[in-house]
Amino acid sequence: MATATRAEAPPPPRSAAGPPPLERTSHGDRVFKLILTLGAAAIPVLLAFLVVELWTGARLAVAKFGLGFVTSSVWDPVAEQFGAFPLIFGTLISSVIALLIAVPLSLGVAIYLTEFAPKALRQPVAFLIGLLAAIPSVVYGLWGIFVLIPILRKSVFPLLRDGLGFLPFFQGPIYGPSMLAAGVILAIMVMPYIMSVSREVLLAVPNTQREASLALGATRWEAVITTVVPYARSGIFGAVILGLGRALGETMAVTMLIGNRHEVAASLFAPGYTMAAAIANEFSEAVGDMHLSALAYVAFLLFAVTVLVNAGARLLIWRVARGSGAGSNAL
């Protein structure tokens, strides 16, 4: 009995005298536990190894450029001068575009599916949108090059330029591969993540909250807006940040659509570059140690940023979903 309860959450009561019952294990138990421990310990060891390898790879560039790497805009492999500002800028802007499009959409879908949709529709729609997350990034890229970009170039971009051309974001020549195209494909790609996590968070809101609001005379819509969404607020925020984490590190589709130019342009029709895309394009044909090291530095920065963003997201979701376990399932 005592051995069995050890497997569940509360810590086992330890008797003062003698080893606890569980310590009296057989030889097989020790071997078995050793194998499992090796498996479990391998994961932190691998992560530590990853951090060390990235840092070692980046050392040359870190020593030469220091933190100025982040603000410099020069990228000249021949002169061995490197600065990552256009990459960081492009990563941020494409992710922000993606969130601006994906957040309203996915929240609309999540709220509809948890609060309003007919029961029979909920699971199938969530399942179908979940399928978007299963499509490989490179397939999004292929589709983006041959289907999305022609559509954007022929109809959407001219429309934006005519309607909103007074803004600096929608001026200039239209090429096709551009910051905006990358943002749109990213939006499609992160939507299923934001949708499924915010749906889990909304499902974790206790029904008593809804009932109390309805009992006070609120309509279903008012109950959702005044009670359910505020209750799940920080979890929804966490879902959005999680989507941001995905968008920041997304590589293939962005590489294929963003145009890959080391430039900072105000216009969203202009080509740009992201951190992940630069690594993907230049790493296998880097011309020297410094070039490789600069790319490793970019990888290290990207890793650090995504770790911070994901940790923040998890903290927020965990705070709402504590106890229900829904948040952890959603991740």
Add this chain to the structure above:
Amino acid sequence: MVGLMIGAVIVALLPLFFILFDLVVQGAGSLSVAFFTRTPAPAGETGGGVVHAIVGTLLIVGVACVIGLPIGIAAGIYCAEYPTSRLTWTTRFVADVLNGTPSIVVGVFAWAWIVARQKHFSALAGSAALALLMIPMVLRTTEEMIKLVPNSLREAALALGYPRWRTSLAIVVRTTLPGIVTGSLLAVARIAGETAPLLFTALGSQYLSFNLNQPMAALPLTVFTYATGPYEEWHRNAWAAALVLILVVLILSVGARLAIRRRFELDG
């Protein structure tokens, strides 16, 4: 407002149908026996297939499973069976971090770890990168599945005099085996479509190769090279290869998801 939200659902579903529709329309025409049995024709010529990429994906993913599955499953069992241990907390946290790590960063790691030391690209480095991507996913599903096993089952086995390790293996893992298998399939579906970690590890190649210590082609890499290349014929083959890739990925992941859902319904 509800109308707006229904609109959002429709807009959200459109890309899925568009992508699947375009893949079938553009890709199905190029599927032929030659496509599955021949290596690529010289650039610019018609004909040829992607058998080298199909074999490459099978080998690279297969080796990734051999490395990743034992570690992921062992760690998952550990986390579920010793939930109070400090190592469990650390492992879970690190797995979450790894899960959010961009796959391109894992690729850089595999490059620095294996390719830079060996001084040449190899399929093995690609497998290592994919294994590292699949470990956190396998860990999580394994742990979740094992947690569903009622404690009374463990108690029954222990009361009959089974040692702990046999209880874990013969009772707990045995009961959850279908769940662990479907979880592993989900992870395989996810890594089979990964391109970024293979770019500078497996690199890709135009030839049929079985040597894990050499560069090797893979379906996602082929889609990338052909889609960004200059030839019409390449573009057609890119669509066809993408169609094959997505069929494999969707069959694996839809099948696994449906199986997992059925299990949850049975248990709940």
